[in-house]
Amino acid sequence: MTPITIALAGNPNSGKTTLFNLLTGANQYVGNWPGVTIEKKEGLLLGRQDILLQDLPGVYSLSPYTPEERITRDYLSLQPPDAIINVVDASNLERNLFLTTQLLELGLPVVVALNMADLVEKSGDQVDVAALSRGLGCPVLWLSALRRQGAQELAQAAIQAANQGSQAPPDCLEGPVLDAVSQVEALIQPLVPRRLLRYSAVKLLERDARAVPGTGLPEDLANQVSGVADRLEEAEQDDGESLITAARYDFIERLSRAALTRNNPGLKMSLSDRIDQVVTNRLLALPIFALVMFLMYYISVTTIGSLVTGFVNDTVFGDWVAAPLRQLLEGARVAPLVSGLVVDGVVGGVGAVLGFVPQMLVLFLLLGILEDVGYLARVAFIMDRVFRRFGLSGKSFIPMLIGSGCSVPGIMASRTIEQERDRRMTIITTSFIPCSAKMPIIALFAGAVYGNSGWVAAAAYLAGVLAVVLSGIILKKTRRFAGDPAPFVMELPAYHLPLPRNVLRAAWERGWSFIKRAGTVILLSSVVLYLLQALGVEGGRLVVVDSSEGSLLAALGRLVAPVFLPLGFGEWKATVATFTGLLAKENIVSTYGVLYGFAQVAEDGAQIWGRLAADFTGLSAASFILFNLLCVPCFASVGAIKREMNSSGWTAFALLYQTLLAYSASLLVYQLGLLIQGQAPGLYSLAALLVLAASLYLLLRPRPVGQARRAAV
Amino acid sequence: MINLPTLLTLLALAALLALVIRAQVRARRAGRGCGMACSSCPGCPSTKVDGQAPSA
Secondary structure: OOOOEEEEEEEOOOHHHHHHHHHHOOOOOOOOOOOOOOOOOEEEEOOOOOEEEEEOOOOOOOOOOOOOHHHHHHHHHHOOOOOEEEEEEEEHHHHHHHHHHHHHOOOEEEEEEEEHHHHHHHHHHHEEHHHHHHHHOOOOOEEEEOOOOOOHHHHHHHHHHHHHOOOOOOOOOOOHHHHHHHHHHHHHHHHHHHHHHHHHHHHHHOOOOOOOOOOOHHHHHHHHHHHHHHHHHHHHHOHHHHHHHHHHHHHHHHHHHEEEEOOEEEEEEOOOHHHHHHHHOOOOOHHHHHHHHHHHHHHHHHHHHHHHHHHHHHHHHHHHHHHHHHHHHHOOOHHHHHHHHHHHHHHHHHHHHOHHHHHHHHHHHHHHHHHOOOOHHHHHHEEEEHHHHHOHHHHHHHHHHHHHOOOHHHHHHHHHHOOOHHHHHEEEEEEEEOOHHHHHHHHHHHOOOOOOOOOOHHHHHHHHHHHHHHHHHEEEEEEEEOOOOOOOOOOOOOOOOOHHHHHHHHHHHHHHHHHHHHHHHHHHHHHHHHHHEEEEEOOOEEEOOOOOOHOOOHHHHHHHHHHHHHHHOOOOHHHHHHHHHOOOOHHHHHHHHHOOOOHHHHHHHOHHHHHHHHHHOOHHHHHOOOOOOHHHOOOOHHHHHHHHHHHHHHHHHHHHHHHHHHHHHHHHHHHHHHHOOOOOOOHHHHHHHHHHHHHHHHHOOOOOOHHHHHHOO | OHHHHHHHHHHHHHHHHHHHHHHHHHHHOOOOOOOOOOOOOOOHHEEEEEEEOOOO
């Protein structure tokens, strides 16, 4: 039996995914900023195997500018669902109804859900649902998705509408525009399905021929349609799209007058406005943002997270798992190589990573609260002011915010950026912002080398932002990336108290994904690493070596290690860790767990830190962290870069750029740091000075002449 | 000569690794994104129906 398909469509951040989760019992990610859903998602209505719900990316209109908007538009016109639930933010009724007027023209049954009923109630505004329903010619129902009110009634109304079939759309258009639409309808009638006649005629008058189903109109017909549009535009002295938009807003205004009574039509500042006056203040915004980020990392890495991580590392994995397991295996006289493989390889590698789960959970919890409250959406605006000076827009910061959890969805979120050059630049730079998998590396070094200082994590985040900004300056001066960033317009959601359900779910799901990686990728690579560091070749035979210094792994690491010598970590362990980090960044931590025998030393405290500290100085640790933060991300992210770039050449450029930037930054930090510490200059310091000069040139050079002229025009 | 406890430990470890690899391979064959199939990342292909990468 073919299920009834019901699509959820609406403006960004109108609550479609919250409704989707409510109706399907799914756990799709809900974010309090526009543009969270970038692909269509499907799920069955709870308790009904015959009703399929589809959550579509949010759009303001059916005239798409970005790829994910095109997904919604093409889907609705080409693979029509049986009914549409149009989720409308009732606290912004007029603007949301613009899309409604377009959806009604698709010839599909539509049910309008007035979401955020609680906010409207709070503001004292009144919506006459019956008048709205009469005006739109479709059912209109109240909904408060957050409070879980009205969802079932809505689903029933949508099923009923799907069974009844489409209703005649209201005439939003009037006068000369309606006449022109009717003329086009008459012309294209033989070629376009009846259902899509109004939609297609309007799109043709808007000169958006790509939106019309089919391969295109015959040339003579296209000329006739174009003639109708020309005559309309000439008579009304405006372009077709503007005329139709104006007609829609006239209709919405009339409808609002009949259906909406405002409690206070004057300008009254809401609580959100008052908070925004402070947190988005021209002078205070950036210091507040810096303070918030510092506190977030300080709490998660240094204080609460660190205490719990210490307990998990020392007590849970050390005392409760590793020590008894070792005793058991040794007591049973299991061969040392095999017992070492289990205890030092599996438990050591996986345990070293799992030890950081508490820190991750605290970080995800805080990040979730900031997002759910609505603060992170403001950060995009605050950063727009900064980014714009360097050729990027605030829109590029949203993928980076998402990327602070995991770079893969961050890179995918770059789809919301209209301009291809800005999208490519965002894809290249998103992974510079430390993702959650990089946090254990930072936390490990913060504890081992920097006395658990709270500044390390915040400094790593700052280094990421700085790398984005500097890349913006450098790349924007090249021909391929030149041009002003697109204007950044984003609707800011009203602040609300964080919902524990949302925050806890987001934190748990992100944490669970981290745990799963530890049980899969990390587990497998820990086994391979342990064997490679336990075995070596002596006298032409493969033997178990006494010290890992004579192992196969050491030999492999030493082959590549000289490359990292100028960066201060040209020894085999750091080299191996850097390469294993390509599988998953937290693999760097598990590699050290295996190489330094995490499972052995954890029994008597945090000795892994002591061994790590002995191999690094403050400067070489900074260089190591910086290189691993900025260089090529994990393979999953590389795959995402390849998919989103859709070009092998651009993917190769992205990876090369990231590696070069990481190498240059680490070289500068380490070599200039040595010079500042008073070490005599050498060949590597000369190389660093050359890199510094080249970087300054790339940063400070004027825009090439051709670009400057184009910009002036 | 390998003793019985060592053999059993090796077998247990091999079984664990086989399980992990099988889960990974199945996830990848099913097109579930990174193979973790947790769907926790927004936009993860594990939840993808017909989302398409923008053409270059």
